[in-house]
Amino acid sequence: MAKRGENIYKRKDGRWEGRYIKERKMDGKIRYGYIYSRKYLEVKHKLMLLKADSLRDPEFQSTYTGTLTEWFEVWLDTIVKTRVKLSTYNSYKSKVQLHILPRIGAIRLTELLPTDIDQWILQLSLSLSPSSVHAVHRVLKNGLAQAVRQNLLKKNPALNIDLPKLEKQKVRAFSVAQQKKIKAAAIADEKYLPIILALETGMRIGEISALQWGDIDFTEKTIHIQRTLQRLQVDSGKTALIEGTPKTFQSERTLPLSNQLETYLIEIKQSSKSSYVVGIADSCTEPRTITYRFKNLLEQLQITQLPFHALRHTFATRCLELGVNIATISSMLGHTSTKMTLDVYTNSFMKDERQAIEKISTI
Template sequence: MSRRGENIYKRKDGRWEGRYIKARDEQGKIVYGYVYGRKYTAVKQRLAELKVQYIASYGSLKIYEGTLEQWLWFWLNGPMRSRIKVSTYSSYQLRIRKYILPFLGQIKLIDLKPNQIQAFVTHLGDKQISSSSIRSIITVLKSALNQAVVDNHLLKNPCQNIAIKKSDVDDVRALTKEEQKRIEQAALQEPTCSPIIVALYTGMRIGEISGLKWSDIDFKNGRIAVNRTLYRTTLDDKRGKTQIVIDLPKTKSSKRMIPIAGNLKEYLLSKKAAAVSDYVISCREHFAEPRLINYRFKKTLKNTGLDHIHFHMLRHTFATRCIEQGIDIVTISKLLGHSSTKMTLDVYADSMWENRLEAITLIDSQLNSN
C-alpha cells in the first residue's frame, strides 16, 4: 500500500519503492525513475532529493532511447568529426571499440551511472592498463557525455568525480654522454642527412623530422621552422587499413622556430648540397615516413651495442643536455614545443640522476668543513 500522495509503495519482498518523474521524452511522455530501500524514511528522503534535482529540468530534457554505443558513434562521426585531426579520430575510435564498448556499450545512455563508470575504471586497472591510458579512455567517454549534456539528453555527466589512480610517471630515459657519442659517430657515417643528428640537436619529434623540408630551414638567419608533422594512421581499425597523413604540428605550441647553431648548420648545409629531395630526410626523392626512419635507426644502432634504445629517447637526450647546461625550463619547453612548462617539468624535473648526485655531493662537502 502506498502512502497517499507520496508515490511510495511497500513491495512484496518487504522493501519500499519510491517513484518520481525523471524526465519527459520528445513526445512529452513522462519517464519515471525508481528508488528502493528497506526503510520507508530512507526512501522518502532520497525521493525528495531526486525530485528537487529532476523536477526543475524534466520538462526540457530530451530522452535519447539509444545505447551508449549508438551515442558514441553518433558523437564521433557527427559533432566531433570536423573538429579533430585524422590521427585523433583514429585514436578515439580505437579507445571506443577496444575498451569502452565491451564493458559499457549496451547500457542505455539515459541509464548510465557513475558507479558503472567507476567499475569500468577498476576493470581497466585489473587488466594492467596504465593510469595514463585509463585517463585517456575516460577523457573520450567524458567528452562524448558532455555533448549529451549540451544536447539536453542528460542532466549531468556521470563521468564527473570518477576516481582514477594517479599516473605513474616512468623515469625518462636519456642517453648518457658516452652513449650519445657512440650513436653520433655511427650517424655521421650515413651518406645522407641523418635524422639522429637532427633529433639530438633540435629535440624535434620523429613525425616533425619526417615532414621537415629544406625550405623550412632558414640558413641565413639560422633557424628551423616546424610547420608540419607526418604520421601513419589507421583508417579502419577493423580492416587494419592505414594511410600517411601530412598535417599541422601536434598542437599550437608545436608550431615553432628552433635556432640552429654553427656545427649543425654546417652539417645541414653539407647534406643539402647533395640532396635530391625537397625533404631533409628522404626516400626515393620523397619523404621518409616515421616507421622507415625507425627501421634505419635500428640498422644504424646494430654495430653500436645500443639496440635497446628507441628513437624518442633522442628527444629526451636533447632536453637532458639542455638541463645539464643550466638552460631555463621555459626555454626548453619552447624548444620542445610543449604546451606548458608544467608538462616539461612533469617529464624532466625528476629525471636527472647526475644533477641530483652533483647536488648531494655539493651539500655533502660541507660536512668535511665542520
C-alpha cells in the same frame, strides 16, 4: 537479412538497409525511417547524419533511448571527426572501440550510473596501466559531456570518479657515451640524418619526416617547424601518409641551427634531389622507415634498444645537464607549458638536487 552494423542490415536483393527513428508518437510508439544503398559505408554515413539531426530535436532529446554504442558512434563521426585532427580522431575511436563499447556499450545512455563506471574502471585497471586508464576515462568523460550539452543527459556520470594513482614515468635517454657512439656512426651515413636532427634539435620523428629545405633559413641559421607527417588509418580501413600541422600551437616553432649542423646540412643539400630534407626524389622518408633504420643501427652498435623518441629525451636531458633554463628547453621542445617539461624531466634534476643538499649541509 544479415546484420552488419547498428541498425544496418543486408537485404536479399543485395542492398544494405539502414533504419532510424523518424518519429516518436504521443503514445510512445515509434515510426521508423529507412535508407538504402549498395554500399554499407554509404548507408552508415547517412544514418549517422540522420541520427545527429534527430538529436537536435528537443522532443526527441527528452525521450532518447539509445545505448552508449549508438551515442558514441554519432559523437565520433559527426562531432569529433569535424573538430580534431585525424590522428586524435583515430586515437579516440580506438579507445572507444577497444575499451568502452565492449564493456559498457550495451547500457542505455540515460541509465549509465557512476557505479557502472566504477566497475568499468576496476576492470580496465587489471589490463591497462594507470596512465592508459586515465586516457580512456577522459574519452568517456568527453563523450558524455557532449551528451549533456545536447540535453540527452542531465548530469555527466563520469565526473568525480576515483581513478588509479598516476605514477611518474621515468624518461629513458641515452648516456653521454652512448650518444657519442650513435652520433659518430650516424654522421658517417646520410641515411641516418634523422638521428642527427633529433639529437641536435629535439625534433619529433614526424616533424623530421615533414621537414623541407624551404623550412631551413641558412642566412638566419634557423629551422622553422611548421608541419608533421604521420601514417594514419583512413576511412577505407587502410593507412596513408598524412601531412598536417604540428601537434599543438606551441609545436610550431623556430629553432636555432648550430654551426656544426649547418655545415652538415649544406653538404647534404648540394646533392639532394628532393624538396624534403630526409627524402629521395620528391618524396619524404616516412617515420616507420626512420624507426627501422634506427633500430638496426642500435643493433649494430650493441646499444640497448630504446625508441626513436628517446633521442628527443636525450637532447632535453643534455640541455638540463648543461644548465639550460627550463623555459628555453620547453620552447625548443614545443611543449604547451614549462610545467609539462618539468613533469616529464623531473628525474633529470637529481644531480642539481644533490648539489643543493650538499651545499645546505655545509651551512
